[in-house]
Amino acid sequence: xxxxxxxxxxxxxxxxxxxxxxxxxxxxxxxxxxxxxxxxxxxxxxxxxxxxxxxxxxxxxxxxxxxxxxxxxxxxxxxxxxxxxxxxxxxxxxxxxxxxxxxxxxxxxxxxxxxxxxxxxxxxxxxxxxxxxxxxxxxxxxxxxxxxxxxxxxxxxxxxxxxxxxxxxxxxxxxxxxxxxxxxxxxxxxxxxxxxxxxxxxxxxxxxxxxxxxxxxxxxxxxxxxxxxxxxxxxxxxxxxxxxxxxxxxxxxxxxxxxxxxxxxxxxxxxxxxxxxxxxxxxxxxxxxxxxxxxxxxxxxxxxxxxxxxxxxxxxxxxxxxxxxxxxxxxxxxxxxxxxxxxxxxxxxxxxxxxxxxxxxxxxxxxxxxxxxxxxxxxxxxxxxxxxxxxxxxxxxxxxxxxxxxxxxxxxxxxxxxxxxxxxxxxxxxxxxxxxxxxxxxxxxxxxxxxxxxxxxxxxxxxxxxxxxxxxxxxxxxxxxxxxxxxxxxxxxxxxxxxxxxx
Ligand code: AMP
Numbered sequence: 075x076x077x078x079x080x081x082x083x084x085x086x087x088x089x090x091x092x093x094x095x096x097x098x099x100x101x102x103x104x105x106x107x108x109x110x111x112x113x114x115x116x117x118x119x120x121x122x123x124x125x126x127x128x129x130x131x132x133x134x135x136x137x138x139x140x141x142x143x144x145x146x147x148x149x150x151x152x153x154x155x156x157x158x159x160x161x162x163x164x165x166x167x168x169x170x171x172x173x174x175x176x177x178x179x180x181x182x183x184x185x186x187x188x189x190x191x192x193x194x195x196x197x198x199x200x201x202x203x204x205x206x207x208x209x210x211x212x213x214x215x216x217x218x219x220x221x222x223x224x225x226x227x228x229x230x231x232x233x234x235x236x237x238x239x240x241x242x243x244x245x246x247x248x249x250x251x252x253x254x255x256x257x258x259x260x261x262x263x264x265x266x267x268x269x270x271x272x273x274x275x276x277x278x279x280x281x282x283x284x285x286x287x288x289x290x291x292x293x294x295x296x297x298x299x300x301x302x303x304x305x306x307x308x309x310x311x312x313x314x315x316x317x318x319x320x321x322x323x324x325x326x327x328x329x330x331x332x333x334x335x336x337x338x339x340x341x342x343x344x345x346x347x348x349x350x351x352x353x354x355x356x357x358x359x360x361x362x363x364x365x366x367x368x369x370x371x372x373x374x375x376x377x378x379x380x381x382x383x384x385x386x387x388x389x390x391x392x393x394x395x396x397x398x399x400x401x402x403x404x405x406x407x408x409x410x411x412x413x414x415x416x417x418x419x420x421x422x423x424x425x426x427x428x429x430x431x432x433x434x435x436x437x438x439x440x441x442x443x444x445x446x447x448x449x450x451x452x453x454x455x456x457x458x459x460x461x462x463x464x465x466x467x468x469x470x471x472x473x474x475x476x477x478x479x480x481x482x483x484x485x486x487x488x489x490x491x492x493x494x495x496x497x498x499x500x501x502x503x504x505x506x507x508x509x510x511x512x513x514x515x516x517x518x519x520x521x522x523x524x525x526x527x528x529x530x531x532x533x534x535x536x537x538x539x540x541x542x543x544x545x546x547x548x549x550x551x552x553x554x555x556x557x558x559x560x561x562x563x564x565x566x567x568x569x570x571x572x573x574x575x576x577x
Contacts, residue, residue: 075225075226075227075228075251075252075255076147076148076150076223076224076225076226076251077147077226077232077251077254077255077258077290078111078144078147078148078223079223080255080258080259080294081144081258081290081293081294082108082223084293084294084295084296085104085107085108085293085296086104086296088104089103089104089105089108090103090104090105091103091104091296091298092104092298093106093107093293093298093299094107094137094140094298094299094301095298095299095300095301096137096301097302097303098205100137102137104296107141107144107293109219109220110141110214110219111141111144111145111148111221112145112148112217112218112219112220112221113141113145113214113215113217113218113219113221114141114142114144114145114146114148114149114214114217115144115145115146115148115149115221115223116145116149116214116217116218116221117145117210117213117214117217118145118146118149118151118176119149119221120217121175121176121198122175122197123149123151123175123176124150124175125149125150125151125224125226125230126150126151126152126230126231127151127152127174127175127176128151128152128153128154128172128173128174128175128234129142129146129151129152129153129154129174129175129176129178130154130156130168130169130172130174130176130177130178131143131153131154131155131156131177131178131202132156132157132158132160132165132177132178132179132180132183132187132280133158133178133179133180133202133203133204134158134180134203134204134303135204135278135279135284135301135303135304136202136203136204136205136206136303137206137301138202138206138210138211138214139202139279140279140289140301141214142178142202142210143155143279143285145214145221147223147232147251148221148223148224149221149224150224150226150230151175152231152232152233152234153232153233153234154168154172154174154233154234154235154236154246155233155235155279155280155281155285156168156236156280157278157280157281157483157544158180158280159544159545159546160544161541161542161543161544162186162190163542163543164543164544165190166190166193166194167244168236168246169190169191169194169196170194171236171246171438171439172234172246172438173194173195173196174196175196175197175198176196176197176198176199176200177190177191177196177198177199177200178199178200178201178202178210179199179200179201179202180201180202180203180204181201181202181203181207181208183201184199184201184208187199187201200213204303226251228250228251228252229250229252229435230250230251231248231249231250231251231435232249232250232251232253232254233249233254233285233286234246234247234248234249234438235247235249235281235282235377237377237378237484237486244486244489245437245438245440245443246437246438246439246440247377247378247379247434247437247438248434248435248436248437248438249286249379249380249434249435250434250435252431253379253380253427253431253432253433253434253435254286254290254380256402256427256431256432257286257287257290257379257380257381257431257432258286258290258291258294259294260381260400260401260402260403260432261287261290261291261380261381261384261400262290262291262294262295263401264384264386264387264400264401265291265319265346265348265371265384265387266346266387266388267291267292267294267295267297267319268295270318271292271295271297271318271319271345272297272298272299272300272316272317272318272319273288273291273292273297273298273299273300273317273318273319273320273321274300274302274310274313274314274317274319274320275288275289275292275299275300275301275302275321276302276304276305276306276310276320276322276326277305277321277322277323278304281351281377281482281483282375282376282377282380283321283323283350283351283482284321286380287321287350287375287380287381288321291319292319300313300316300317305322305326305329307326307329307330307332307333308333308335310326310330311330311333311335311336311340311341314340314341314343314344315340315343316343317343317344318343318344318345318346319344319345319346319347319348320344320346320347320348321347321348321349321350322347322348322349323349323350323351323352323481323482324349324351324352324353324354324355324358324482324514325352325481325482325512325513325514327347327349327354327358327362327370328355328358328511328512329512330362331358331361331362331365336365336366337365337366338365338366338367340366341366341368344368346371346387347362347366347368347370347371348370348371348372348373349370349371349372349373350372350373350374350375350381350396351479351482352479352481352482352514352515353470353479353514354370354372355514356393356394358370359372359393359394360393369391370391371384371385371387371391371397372384372385372391372395372396372397373385373396373397374396374397374458374468374470376456377434378433378434378454378456379425379427379432379433379434379454380432381400381432382399382400382403382405382425382432382456383396383397383398383399383400383403383405383468384396384397384398384400385397385398385467386398392463392465392467394469395463395467395468395469396467396468396469396470397467397468398466398467398468399425399468400432402427402428402431402432403425403426403427403428403431403432403433404425404426404427404428404453405423405424405425405468406423406424406425406453407419407420407421407422407423407424407460407461407462407468408421408422408424408453409421409422410422412424412449412453417461417462417463417464417466418461418462418463418464419461420459420460420461420471421459421460421461422455422456422457422458422459422474423456423458423459423460423468423470424449424453424454424455424456425453425454425456426451426452426453426454433454434454457473457474457475457477458470458472458473458474458475459471459472459473459474476488476568478505478506478507478515478517479507479514479515480507480510480513480514480515480516480517480546481512481513481514481546482514483546485505485507485517485546485547487504487505487506487507487568488505489543489547490503490505490517490519490539490543490547490549491503491504491505491519493539493542493543494519494521494535494539497530497534497535497538498527498530499523499524499526499527499528499529499530499534500521500522500523500524500527500530500535501522501523501524501525501527502521502522502558503519503520503521503522504519504520504558504566504568504571505517505518505519505520505549506518506520506568506571506572506575507572508551508572508575508576509576509577510550513550516550516551517546517547517548517549517550518549518550518551518552518553518575519535519549519551519552519553520552520553520554520555520558520571520575521535521552521553521554521555522554522555522556522557522558523554532551532552532553532554535549535552536548536549536552553575558571559571
């Protein structure tokens with residue numbers, strides 16, 4: 075079973091039905107999605123890529139980038155999406171780890187990509203721009219418009235998605251055709267996709283939320299997708315007059331609420347608003363309901379397996395919770411010894427996919443790490459803390475992994491700390507997430523200066539980091555202290571730092 079085969083089996087019989095509706099007025103029908111993705115599949119085969127070979131893409135969101143993803147699926151290649159904000163140093167890590175047979179970069183970074191390909195011994199580089207320009211689409215255009223999608227077995231990989239960062243928890247989560255297909259099917263049904271639905275797609279496509287959750291639901295439904303390059307609150311409001319479903323991270327909802335135009339009337343055409351990838355504040359939930367009459371549907375999941383729980387479409391969408399385990403996924407809350415805890419009590423959230431359906435296949439080339447993250451009875455340790463209530467709604471109450479989520483994007487503090495510690499004048503640092511009205515959490519650095527480093531300022535540190543790590547990871551603020559608070563084991567007490575610097 076090939077995931078593309080599943081999606082294509084639901085494409086509208088009427089081939090001219092619109093699939094992607096682009097901001098420049100271009101439209102791609104479902105028939106064109108089929109023929110164009112065929113060209114990309116054929117291009118990969120002609121370039122010598124075999125099923126199982128990786129294709130890394132660090133490109134802006136575009137119709138062509140989506141066609142590349144679908145072409146990869148069709149050729150049995152493994153798609154490796156990379157955030158365009160990653161710097162050279164970050165990209166090297168992923169390329170060396172995944173050894174892709176093709177690396178697709180943005181046109182303005184072609185020279186850098188060619189150097190990297192040489193250094194990392196990659197056979198082939200193409201470029202692809204936000205408007206489809208560059209060598210990749212040009213080469214695909216020369217290919218035949220028919221391609222026999224290759225068969226895949228359940229355990230075959232469809233994608234590797236790296237958890238953000240190059241140290242700490244940065245690992246390639248291996249997602250199989252079966253994982254993605256199972257999650258797509260469940261979400262499509264659970265969220266009641268129906269004829270007439272139109273998806274407003276403003277999420278990035280280098281992350282599971284935009285690439286898999288949103289896109290697969292729409293394609294499985296044969297729906298038109300208003301495929302926008304990025305989130306823009308004012309434009310979202312205009313487009314919602316023609317859409318029915320919107321998926322966003324909490325930051326999008328916070329920004330929509332800042333628009334005067336967000337009224338009941340403006341969203342009268344909408345059927346469903348879904349939120350996830352980061353905690354939704356109860357205030358946002360309540361204010362959105364008051365302004366629009368719509369109750370946000372909050373769901374919970376992660377790169378390692380897509381969506382695990384969701385609030386229901388019908389019935390109460392409970393504030394402060396992420397709803398019920400999705401069909402086919404078991405979710406439990408356990409103590410430190412992996413023993414289930416009763417409803418009402420907080421513990422570690424663990425998940426298991428029935429017939430290994432939704433939960434991922436492990437971390438790329440890290441069998442030991444994979445083993446550590448699973449319990450002996452096959453539950454994945456999510457690193458999130460939560461509690462079930464008496465009716466079975468799950469609430470996320472925190473994380474026991476050192477992770478910051480800012481604007482829906484993950485930042486692993488260890489990576490930032492290492493970058494700061496390497497700067498002259500710095501003795502050590504701790505990076506924490508502090509509540510932020512727009513981003514949810516703001517990356518914040520607490521720094522101890524080295525003797526003689528008195529001249530180092532917050533501006534110096536921020537300026538230095540900007541060239542080294544992706545912009546969303548750069549601290550919004552830097553505080554200086556004489557010492558970092560530590561517990562008896564010598565571990566930095568980040569909770570104390572969070573208390574001290576919050577607000
Ligand atoms: P990612 O792998 O980038 O999707 O990030 C997954 C992490 O995001 C999870 O482990 C949670 O910590 C967090 N997350 C996702 N959805 C929610 C949610 N609805 N509420 C709170 N945290 C969430």
